[in-house]
Amino acid sequence: MTSSDYILGLVRKALDRFDEEPLEVSVRRAVRIANLAGDTKYAVRLALDLRPIGGDRETNGETSRMLMADPSTWGQGMGPAEKAHHAWVNDRKHGDEELLTSHSLAELEFWIKEIDALKKEGKALGYNHDLTMRERATRLLARTRHITFALLCSWERRFGYTSINDSIFGGYRTKVDELLAEGAPELLQQFNAVYRRLQEAAETAPAQIATEELSQAITTCRRILKAVVDHVLPPQEQPSAAGHNLDDAHHRNRLFEFTKQAVESRSANKLTEAMVAGLYDRFVAVDTMTNKGVHAALAFETSNLCALNTYIVCGEILSLHHLRN
Template identity: 25%
Template sequence: MKNMTPQTEALRLLEESLSANEAPKGSLLTAVQKLSRAAALVENDDIQKWCSVQLGDQQYTRPLQQLLDVLQLEEGVEKKSALETAIKKLKDVGLNKGMHYSSEEVHVKIDESAGGYHSIGFIEERYADLVRLKNGNDGTYYKNNLNTHLSYVRRRSHELASGLLNRLRFVGLPSNCFDVLRSAVDDKLLDLNPALAEQLMLAFKAVASAKSEEWSQALTTCRRLLEGLADVVYPANSDPALGRVLSQAQYVNRLWAFMDKAIESDSNKALAKVHVDFLGAWMEKTNKIANKGVHAEVGQLEAVKAVFHTYLVVADILEYTSEAPNKSSKPNINNATMDELEALLNISRSTAKEIVKARVAHGKLDAEVLKKVPGVGAKTIEKALTEFSF
């Protein structure tokens, strides 16, 4: 175990947490403690704080208890002011509504007979005592209420452990196949455009978050990334390409046009066009999901699929970015016609013929071969290096 990475150790702890949670006589205290340690290893602050609440950490339970006290006050100006103060104290210690004090959790904890904000270990002991003594209550704690509290914490800790385990299995291990693709795309996109690469990496990070608002934001980021990528590889213009408008808003068409121009193989070109057309249909669906996210929760699975598909599409586009500049700027001297050699190098027809003969004789041209061609001097070689690629 000494050689375990934090992710591997966290995976082990999460599996043990789930086992303790699922065993008929498993300890819920043990399950929460192991979940807390796993969350600490992978720096998941939200889950770690939730566990601290269940373990009775007074740094968090005191302001939470103050919130419960305020909620039981009669409605009025005084309650409103006290509620604002209580929520501010919770924010000060890093507790968030929904994650650390959801409506369901408050409903369970507010009942003193169910154990309130005592440690889950204490609540387990009180429940076990009442079961052993066959009593419904001991005057303070009630067996049924304690059981409701334990059932809630067991279910919630199981949800959190399962979710974290799946995320770590999927994105946390260096041997993961998707990591190979993600790393390659990130690196190549960083070379092409660092700002776009950062957007894609942030989208990937967002879908691993426990916050639903970040999942929705990841979808919007994917769309903006593809718009930015289109601007880089095929800027907007007023000339249509094979009937497709290439305006600023038509970024999918511009990606399609880039593929059409960049790929030489007809079979590969046809396949790429189908892929980009599919991208257009997929992006339309993604936009609807993203718009939906403004008004309602977006599922994490939806966001994950969107980000992963974006990585796959961007990988295809980046595969051809190295070809596009050569086609659009410098012609290759080894494929140049005599007319191109004569015009771009400002040489005579006879010298152009000699260059072609040298190309055939040597198989290809470079600066050393050009030096030996009759009629080619230092200025012509300098011009060749400027006008042509080799």
């Protein structure tokens, strides 16, 4: 996914130059932004304003699918592409017979200029006909201009907020990555392996189920969780004071023992207690998710959620370990 700061920069550039450049340029920029943001409906809707009359129907459909965040929804009747086309058709209808003006923005502007040229040469088509064509073309151009400007404004607000959140989470990620690099550098490579698997699954053809890629990503998450516990409290032959096994197979017991020691240590403070609160329960929930994930074709969204939670929980464990030392 493209960073919010990058998209925000494109949006502000488009807005700053909106009144200085041809409408077609602004619309192309808006299509690009919608595509990066995953706003399929508006990417396809505005692209229809750029497409000239005619062309191969199959190629036109393929071009629209290129702009879809999820091409598998193509042809489902009520998908974002169909909604975009329906909105575009309604905007382009005119007259009692609901005729369709299907010219692109460039073609509409061409005809306005052509009418002006004919008029200068004394070859005007007639006042009523001339006025009708001008009015229709101007109305369509104005409508597209309004939609494009409104979308750019909404994206500026949306990615302005998102950019702030990105900076917050970016700082957290930097901190966790530093802790990983110091204490368990091999885990950074494992996290990268998870992200690569998820990316491969995202790029898989819609008709296929990326079961293998997702399963491998989830398996790696489970290994990472155990490796983090191995780092903060290695396997021990002797059980805990409460009689819990602390060997290699019982990594959950070792995490529980680690958090217990953190609270009971002399260095414990309110921050430590807050970090420990609920940490074990979250770890168990994510660890359980990874175990189930290996035996099922997880949805891509669920796999992403699992990877994200693995990273956050591991970051909390490493931060707690850092505070103790």
